[in-house]
Amino acid sequence: MITAIASRVEVMKWMESFVQEKMTEFLKSVEDSWQPADLLPDARMENFFEEIKNLQERARDLSYDLLAVLVGDTITEEALPTYESWLMSIKDVPSNEDSPWMKWNRAWTAEENRHGDLLNKYLYLTGRINMREMEASTQYLIADGFDLQTDNDPYRAFVYTSFQETATNLSHRRVAQIAKKQGDGMLAKLCGYVASDEARHAKAYKAFVGKIFEADPNEMMLAFEDMMRKKIVMPAHYMRELGVDMGKTFGHFTDAAQRINVYTALDYTDILRDLVKEWKLETVSGLNDAGERARDYLVALPDRLKRVAERMRAPQLEYKFRWID
Ligand SMILES: [Fe+2]
């Protein structure tokens, strides 16, 4: 452990060997990674068209909401350039090329890049998607960027990524379960593979924050509180469609996700509860008055949010996305 009051720059530097260690634990090498091609029909094979026919037959019965959620998830994954440039812009993190932090960012991006590739190809092959509309939404999202309200602060940023990787793990896992129920075992498998990557990423980011808590508990607590007061927004909150006002598409996307129980307000609460437990908030020591108040707020928050979430009803309004014919 380092001395009580360390600056963020010092903490990030101190964490380098820890990040290196977590990288080998929670990221996979290229040699050990699955690739989209492992999971999709191979166009070089004689039975390719037969396989496409089967794929399309399985995808025919996928529900409208499931398909809409899957398109939204895919667009979110494909806006990866935004996330990588955001990670690289976080202050106080060593930025020399061979710092474990920079290696982590590149290797994380490299793993994530497979997700959009896989889901995009699958959706294209189903024949149920208006690909041009979907691609335009992706271009919009990358061009529009996002505002996660992390102020380029590493402590806030890693609260965000801990939360978000857990949320994406959960939602891809749920999509897999629903796809299986609706008879598309192949889609279930694809989403399961993506979900398991997200689970490893979530573990890593949670470990980063846990480590920061060791070195700088008060500042880490305040950063966590600040992020939860502002609320964690989804990375695709600016998602939109051609000819549709910004804000509308994203709202309908989250409505669909709530309706089919892929990601709900209760899930938000559960993830928060999980983080409070993971970082053992109740036993963190070395806090000043503001830190103590932040802890009290955070420990009580899951129950408070749960009461609100339980009163919320899944939105029933149907919406016709331009992505799906
Ligand atoms: Fe991903």
Ligand SMILES: [Fe+2]
């Ligand atoms: Fe992820």
